Amino acid sequence: MSRPRLGYLLKHANLRLSELVGAALAPYGIDGREFAVLALLDSPVPMSQLDAARRLGIDRTTMVAMVDALERKDLVRRRPHPDDRRKNVVEPTERGHRTLGGARIAVDAAEEEFLSALSGGDAGLLRDVLERLVPPPAG
Amino acid sequence: MSRPRLGYLLKHANLRLSELVGAALAPYGIDGREFAVLALLDSPVPMSQLDAARRLGIDRTTMVAMVDALERKDLVRRRPHPDDRRKNVVEPTERGHRTLGGARIAVDAAEEEFLSALSGGDAGLLRDVLERLVPPPAG
DNA sequence: TATTGTTATACTCTATAACTATA
DNA sequence: TATAGTTATAGAGTATAACAATA
Numbered sequence: 001m002s003r004p005r006l007g008y009l010l011k012h013a014n015l016r017l018s019e020l021v022g023a024a025l026a027p028y029g030i031d032g033r034e035f036a037v038l039a040l041l042d043s044p045v046p047m048s049q050l051d052a053a054r055r056l057g058i059d060r061t062t063m064v065a066m067v068d069a070l071e072r073k074d075l076v077r078r079r080p081h082p083d084d085r086r087k088n089v090v091e092p093t094e095r096g097h098r099t100l101g102g103a104r105i106a107v108d109a110a111e112e113e114f115l116s117a118l119s120g121g122d123a124g125l126l127r128d129v130l131e132r133l134v135p136p137p138a139g
Numbered sequence: 140m141s142r143p144r145l146g147y148l149l150k151h152a153n154l155r156l157s158e159l160v161g162a163a164l165a166p167y168g169i170d171g172r173e174f175a176v177l178a179l180l181d182s183p184v185p186m187s188q189l190d191a192a193r194r195l196g197i198d199r200t201t202m203v204a205m206v207d208a209l210e211r212k213d214l215v216r217r218r219p220h221p222d223d224r225r226k227n228v229v230e231p232t233e234r235g236h237r238t239l240g241g242a243r244i245a246v247d248a249a250e251e252e253f254l255s256a257l258s259g260g261d262a263g264l265l266r267d268v269l270e271r272l273v274p275p276p277a278g
Numbered sequence: 279t280a281t282t283g284t285t286a287t288a289c290t291c292t293a294t295a296a297c298t299a300t301a
Numbered sequence: 302t303a304t305a306g307t308t309a310t311a312g313a314g315t316a317t318a319a320c321a322a323t324a
C-alpha cells in the first residue's frame with residue numbers, strides 16, 4: 001500500500017498525544033489547552049490576555065473563555081494592569097502554582113510515553129525539526 | 140524563553156500544512172479532507188464507505204458526509220456491492236480521476252513547500268519518525 | 279483613532295444515538 | 302444478532318462582528 005500522507009501523520013500524531021496528555025492531566029482537573037495557558041501565565045513578566053493569546057497563536061476571544069475557565073477553578077486571577085487600565089494582568093493563584101507543579105510532571109511523562117517508540121536521539125531530532133517548520137510565536 | 144511544548148509544535152505544524160494544502164487544492168474545488176478520501180478511493184480493490192472510514196481513522200457518519208460532497212461534485216460514484224447489498228462500493232468518476240491527477244501534484248508541491256526549511260534527509264527522517272509514532276490505519 | 283477585553287453569534291469538524299436494510 | 306449506510310442531533314473548538322472602556 002502507499003505511504004500515508006504527511007497530513008494524516010501529523011493529524012494522528014496530534015490526536016494520540018492529545019489523548020495521552022488529556023489522560024495525564026485529568027487528575028488535575030484541567031485539559032491540555034488549559035495547561036498550556038496556565039504554564040504560559042506562570043511567567044516572571046506579567047502577561048495580558050492578548051499577550052498570552054498571541055504567544056499561543058489563538059484568538060483573544062478564545063483566550064477570554066480560557067481565562068474564565070481557569071479563574072472559575074481558582075487557578076488564575078485577573079487584576080488590572082497598573083499602567084494601562086485597558087489590560088488585565090493574568091497570573092496563577094497559589095492553587096494554580098501548586099497545580100502546575102504536578103501537571104508539568106504529568107505532561108512530561110505523557111510526552112515521554114508518546115515518544116517511547118523512538119530513541120532519545122530521534123525524539124530530540126523530531127523536536128528540532130518541528131521547531132524549524134513552525135513559525136515562532138508572535139510577541 | 141522556554142522551548143515550545145510538543146503539542147504546540149504538532150498543532151501548528153498541522154495548521155501550516157493545512158493552509159498550504161488548502162490553497163494548493165482550491166483550484167480543484169476540493170479541500171484536504173476530500174482529497175484524502177478521493178485519493179484513497181482511487182484503489183484497485185473496491186472499497187466500501189466503512190473500509191474508507193477505517194483507513195482514514197474517521198467515523199462512518201463523517202464518511203457519509205464526505206462521500207455526499209464528492210458525489211455532488213461528480214468526483215465519486217456510489218454503486219451497490221455485488222455480493223453484499225448492505226455495502227456501497229465508492230469509486231472515482233472519470234472526472235474524479237482527472238481531478239486527482241492534478242490534485243496529487245498540487246499536494247506534493249504543497250508538502251514540499253511545507254518541508255522547504257529542511258534538508259532532504261531531515262524531511263525523510265520526519266516522515267519515518269512520524270510513522271513510528273502513529274498507529275497504522277485499521278483494515 | 280487604535281487597542282483591550284468582552285459578548286453574542288456562527289461556523290467547522292466530529293461523534294453519539296437511533297433508524298432502515300440487509301446479512 | 303450483527304453490520305452498513307443514513308439521519309438527526311449535539312458537542313468541541315474556533316473565529317467574526319460589534320460594543321464599552323481606555324489609551
